[in-house]
Each structure stands twice: as C-alpha cells, then as structure tokens.
Amino acid sequence: MxxxxxxxxxxxxxxxxxxxxxxxxxxxxxxxxxxxxxxxxxxxxxxxxxxxxxxxxxxxxxxxxxxxxxxxxxxxxxxxxxxxxxxxxxxxxxxxxxxxxxxxxxxxxxxxxxxxxxxxxxxxxxxxxxxxxxxxxxxxxxxxxxxxxxxxxxxxxxxxxxxxxxxxxxxxxxxxRVRYSQDIEKSIAVVRNLLQEHAGEGFPYNPRWTAIKLIEADEVVTQLVSKELGLNAAPILDETTRQRNKISNLFDDEPEILMTEQRYGFIAGIVREVVKRSSIKRVDVSRNIDLVLTNRVLGFPIFFFFIWAMFQLTFTLGAYPQTWIERGVELTSMGMTQILPSGLIQDLIVNGIIAGVGSVLIFLPNILILFFCIALFEDTGYMARAAFLMDKVMHLVGLHGKSFIPMLMGFGCNVPAIMAARTLENEKDRILTILINPFMSCSARLPVYVLLAGAFFAEKAGTVIFSIYLLGIVLAIVMGRIFRNTLLKGSVAPFVMELPPYRVPMAKSLMIHMWDRSKLFLKKMGGVILVGSIIIWALSTFPQNETLVRQHEIEKRQVQTTFAVRKPNASQQAINVRMMEQDKALAALDRKYLAMAKEESYLGGIGKFFAPVFAPIGIDWKGGVALFTGFVAKEIVISTMGVLHVTRDDSKKGLAEALKQSGMTPLSAFSMMAFILLYVPCLATVSAIRQETNSWKWTAFSIGYSTTLAWVVAFVIFQGGHLLGLG
Amino acid sequence: MLLSEMNQGQEAVIAKVGGAGAFRRRLLEMGFLRGATLRVEKYAPLKDPLEVTLNGCHVSLRVEEAAHIVMEDA
Structure with missing residues (x-):
C-alpha cells in the first residue's frame, strides 16, 4: 500500500x-x-x-x-x-x-x-x-x-x-484582506517597507501582518522582531512608535482601537451582502430558560439544588462501584500474598504498591461522575450562568465568578479543581484560586472525618463534619481577602463573559469530556502516588529490628504449639473451631508486632521527634505519624492509625474503639479534623499546584502557609476548648 | 447615561467605550462598538453582574465595568 x-x-x-x-x-x-x-x-x-x-x-x-x-x-x-x-x-x-x-x-x-x-x-x-x-x-x-x-x-x-x-x-x-483607513494603511506601508528593507527574504512572518501587529503595539510580535533582526530592529521599532503617535494624534484614539473598529466595519459590509434577516422574530429559547434559571428569586435555590444533586450523584451513587473496586483491590492483594513468598518483596508489593495505587483507584467512580456532571454543566451552557450568579459573592473574596467552578470542584478532588483554575485569564486570579483551593475539603478527607466524628460524636457526627466543611470555606474567604490585599494586590480581571445559548448536550461529547479528564487525573496520580507510597512504605518498614523479628517468630511458634495439642477424640467440628481460634491468635500477634515494628521504624522516629509539635494541638505521636503518611493521600491516615493502634480486628469499628481507649477526646478529635482539613494537601495536589503555578516558590508557599495555618487553628480549637472546659 | 445606570429591559445605543487598554479592547472585540444597540436583559439576583444582549448574543459584565460604557438613546 x-x-x-x-x-x-x-x-x-x-x-x-x-x-x-x-x-x-x-x-x-x-x-x-x-x-x-x-x-x-x-x-x-x-x-x-x-x-x-x-x-x-x-x-x-x-x-x-x-x-x-x-x-x-x-x-x-x-x-x-x-x-x-x-x-x-x-x-x-x-x-x-x-x-x-x-x-x-x-x-x-x-x-x-x-x-x-x-x-x-x-x-x-x-x-x-x-x-x-x-x-x-x-x-x-x-x-x-x-x-x-x-x-x-x-x-x-x-x-x-x-x-x-x-x-x-x-x-x-x-x-x-481587510483594508484599513487611508492613514493607517499608509503607516502600515511605511513600517512594512522598512521591515522588508532590513529583514530581506529570510524573515519568517508575513511582512504586512507583522507591520499591522507592530502598529497595534503587540508585545509578542515586537519581541519577535527584536529577536529576529537584532540591531536592525531599532530603526523599525522607532518608526513604529512615530507612526503610532501620528495616528493617535490624528484620530485622538489608540491605533489598535481604531483598527478593531475598522475590521468590524469591513465585516459589517460583508454581513450586509451575505445575510438575509427575516422579519419574523422567533422566540429566544435561552432567554426563556434564563427567566427561570437566573431568576431573582428562583436562581439561587435552583443552583443549590443542582450542586446538591451533583454531590449526591458523585458520592452516593459512586459508593457502589467504589465497594466493588475495594473488593477487587482486596482480592488482588490476597492473591499476591498467596503467590509470592512472604518477605520484603511481598510486603512491598502488597502493602506498598497495591495498597497505595488501590487508594487512588478507589476514587475513580467519584471522579468519573463528578466530571460527567461538570461536563454536563459546561455542555448545556449552565456553567456560565453559575459564574453569573456567583460572581458577586466570589468578587467579595477578591475572586472572579469563574473561580467558583474550581472551588466547587475542590470538594470532589483538589487535583482537577486546581487544573480547572486555568479557565481564569488573569494570573493573579489563578494563583489566588489555587492557593485557597485546598481548603475546599476534598472527598479523600471525608473518610477520615467519618471515622473520627463517628467514633467521638455519635449522632452529632453529621453536624460536626458539616462544621469542618464550613470552617474550610470561611478560612478560604478570610485568606483570599488577605492575599488579595497583600501578596496578590491588583484588580480582578474583567468579567466580560458570554452566556452561550443553552444546548442539548451530546452523549458522545460528554463521554469524551469525562474520560479525557479522568485519564489525565489517573495518569498523574498513578505515577506520583506510586512513588510516594513506596517511599512511605520504606520509611515505615526500615530499619528492620532483627530481635523483634526473631521474637515474633518465637511467639508465633509458641502459639502454634499450644494449638497443636488436641484432645484425642476431638470431632472434626471441634478441630475446625480450634483452627479458627489459632488463626485469630496469630492475627492478633501479627498486629501487635506490626505496631511495634512501625514504632521502631524511621517513620515512628519522625513521629516521636515531632511529638512536642503535635502535643499542644491534642495529637499524640501515632496521630503525628498518620498525618505524615497522609501526605501521600489523605485517606491513608486511617490505615496508618489502624496499624499503629493495635486493634481488636481489622474493621473500622475496632479502630474507633482503639482510638477512644488511646486517650483521644472529642475535643482532640475535632482539633485533628481541623488540622487534616488545612495542613499540606496531598502529594498529587502539590504536584498539580507546581504544574499550574509553574513555580516552586508558590508551591513552597502554599505548603508552608497551609500547614502553619492548620497548626494555629488546631491550637486555638484545642487550647481554647480546654479553657472553656470542653474536654 | 452609563450602561450601569440603565434599568432591566431598557434599550440604548453605545456612544463610547472607555476604560483601560486591555479591557476596552476585549469589549470592542466582542462587538461593543459605537452605534451598536444594547438591551439590559437583567441584573443577577445579587444586583451584580448584569446581562446584556448585543447582536442577539448574551454577555455578562460587572456593574463597575458597565460604568465605563456611555450610552445614548436610540
């Protein structure tokens, strides 16, 4: 062929x-x-x-x-x-x-x-x-x-x-091509001739276009000309300035404005020739829809209903496939445990890689649904209306109506949310949105709240979790105002935005939208999370304490010998019961030694070293270690605490009980939740911040200020609560 | 009369677009030209921004930005 x-x-x-x-x-x-x-x-x-x-x-x-x-x-x-x-x-x-x-x-x-x-x-x-x-x-x-x-x-x-x-x-x-007015055409010709004289054949851009852009004072083209022509550029740029001044004096307006108007004049001529407008004025469907959707009274209730519906879909509907994936990850790690000989490699694969990657994979259903809803908002044209409704509110924080979208998405996951900030044209707006975005409590933090609030606040858990979300929003507003008046001083970008006509979305386009963004998210998180989980695994596994390992083996054998003694005529059923009891005893032993090994590991050392920092906010060294591991992904906080507190069994209930016995109080649990809300966002978010701000300085600033704020807020909660006699 | 002073449903013609360079140019590029007819469609529920129709297309802008646009009766 x-x-x-x-x-x-x-x-x-x-x-x-x-x-x-x-x-x-x-x-x-x-x-x-x-x-x-x-x-x-x-x-x-x-x-x-x-x-x-x-x-x-x-x-x-x-x-x-x-x-x-x-x-x-x-x-x-x-x-x-x-x-x-x-x-x-x-x-x-x-x-x-x-x-x-x-x-x-x-x-x-x-x-x-x-x-x-x-x-x-x-x-x-x-x-x-x-x-x-x-x-x-x-x-x-x-x-x-x-x-x-x-x-x-x-x-x-x-x-x-x-x-x-x-x-x-x-x-x-x-x-x-467009013809401009005589005076402007004259100026274009002067600059163009000069350009051709100095540049010759090798100049890579169309000379007329370059001349037009120079007269429009286009920064990029001016730089291009300087770069291409070196010293020869000076006379051209000088002449351009002269011509610009001439036009400005003649028409009392900037050349680029005049040229914009003249292009529209040229277009008006064409439109007159090619368009036939019938006298019948049809109904503007979009206007009628907007009579309801951006209505003075109904606008906000409908908007909040859509947002509520989106969250319900994302988290309630998403929970089903989530359990399937959870089961799949469990089965894989069980399979690997059986296939691979026990030892470091097995531990790395099962507890490092599968556990780490699994913790990301589990969010795929949420992400897919969230992005589907957002694609639906965008493709129908509702997104622009959301920005229209919210601009006043966002403007109070010093933000643009469009930043509402990334802020909203932050409740799902900060990574795509920070990526969504690129819709903002003004760089200051973008950086501000990125800086306060992590305070929108993402879905990965929710399971940690659910565990802590469930353990310490019982029926009031829902209200407590809601107050944590609210705390994040309030602090985002406060910090937004502070940054806008200090580091990111300057006017908010103009809010000139088209409200596109409503359209029926196409299924295919929704699917492509949803899948593309999810893929970007998975790829990014997959790589970062993989490396991060291996590092955290290594920190929590090494150094290996030989005596501890030997001790573990000895006790294991003791248990096995004890259970090996059987009554002579025991029935099969009795033997089975005995076997199950042995397995239970062995599992309890494993958990005890695992906790001891973690305490001896580098990570345990780090946790203990920083214990004095965490003490004033009501978090013990185990909590501190859990928070460190939470840097990989927030929900890992739970599994780390599960390991460190030797629990009765593997269930969440067991962990909740263990936490209660560890001396944690409702007050310290609340302080910890606030800390988790605010401290350094997860590794994937940090890398998104780095990518979107394109600056290590802003990335470091984001990490530093959020963690400092987290500590201060948790300190105020814990110590203040103490003073008020709340625990 | 400024665009920001117009009422919902009112129609008028653009007399002059003022404001700083980039903002002004963006407005012109979107068709906010001298002589074009504008209609104030509505104000957002919180009174800011406002929505206008221009050549059959809906555009929103803030009240403080609309204050840069001078209007005259058709």
Missing part, C-alpha cells in the same frame, strides 16, 4: 462555536489530551485517516481574537505561526456571524490556508438569519461549507474540503 500523506489541520473558532464538537466528530475517540508546552492551556490532538491521507487535527483554544489578551490567544496564534499547519479550519457560529468573522479576518491576515465552516446554521435559521454561503465564499475567496456539529452532519464533506484546500497549495489572495 502506498504510504499515507500526512497533513496537519488546526481548528480555530470562538468559545462556544461548536469547535470541540466538530473536533470530536472528526477524530472520534482517537484523541490525546495534554498541555501546550510551557503553559497551562489544555491541548487536544487527534488523528484520522481519510482516503490516502493521515490527518493530525489540533484543537486550538477557543478565542475571540488573535491578540495577546490571554494565554489562549497567544497559544493559538503561535501554533499557526510556528507550526504552520497545512489548513486552518475556522469554525464560525452562524447565529453570531459578526463576532465569528472578527476572528476570521485575523486569520486571513496571517499567511495561512483557511477554510470556513458555518456551523449551527439551523440555529441561525431559527433566529431568522439566512446566510448566503456562496456569496460569502466569493467575497472572501475562501471555501465555505455548512455543518451541523451536534447532529454530526457534514463531516465527510468537511474532510473532503480540507484535503482540496491543502492540495490547492495557495493562500487566499491578498487583496481580499
């Missing part, structure tokens, strides 16, 4: 233009989600075979423009400039032609092959807008085709056109 021809296709378009749906339609499930190099914007790439072609399809971030207003725009523009895709497909929202064409005119200014896709023409028709695609195509001299993304109509046609554009091998003719 002949080798396939390789083509690279980039998808561009406004947010909510149906770009991602089109991407899913083209690539199906064969896609890869990652990050754009150096930044924290999600990159989606997919492959598709069509005829003799192997297409690599890249989904550029959704943008309104190609300036340098946000990271997304810079990423999209750089990809087109540097990677030079064979075809750029611009997805145009037919019901919003003017704004979509604004991006299209910017794409036209770059030297690239473009294909326009009029998406959702059916919706436009409902709004009384009919677009003459042939006219649009001939006016712009760019091929234009129709698709209906959410019904997957027109995809083969789109692929066919992509190929023919790629094969035609010529860009759109220059004269069809």
């Amino acid at each position: 002949a080798s396939l021809k390789k083509l690279t296709i980039a998808l561009a378009g406004n947010p909510n233009s149906g770009k991602t749906t089109t991407f899913n339609n083209i690539t199906g499930t064969r896609q890869k989600v990652g990050n754009w190099p150096g930044v924290t914007v999600e990159k989606k790439e997919g492959h598709v075979r069509f005829g003799d072609y192997d297409l690599t399809v890249v989904d550029l971030p959704g943008t309104y423009s190609l300036t340098t207003f946000s990271i997304e725009e810079i990423v999209a523009r750089n990809f087109i400039l540097e990677n030079k895709p064979d075809v750029v497909v611009d997805i145009i929202d037919s019901s919003n032609l003017e704004r979509s064409l604004y991006l299209a005119t910017q794409l036209r200014e770059l030297d690239t092959q473009v294909l326009f896709v009029l998406n959702m023409a059916d919706l436009a028709k409902d709004k009384g807008i009919v677009i003459d695609a042939d006219m649009l195509s001939s006016l712009l001299e760019v091929p234009v085709i129709f698709t209906v993304g959410n019904r997957n109509e027109g995809t083969p046609d789109l692929l066919k056109n992509i190929i023919s554009v790629a094969e035609s091998g010529k860009g759109p003719p220059a004269e069809r």
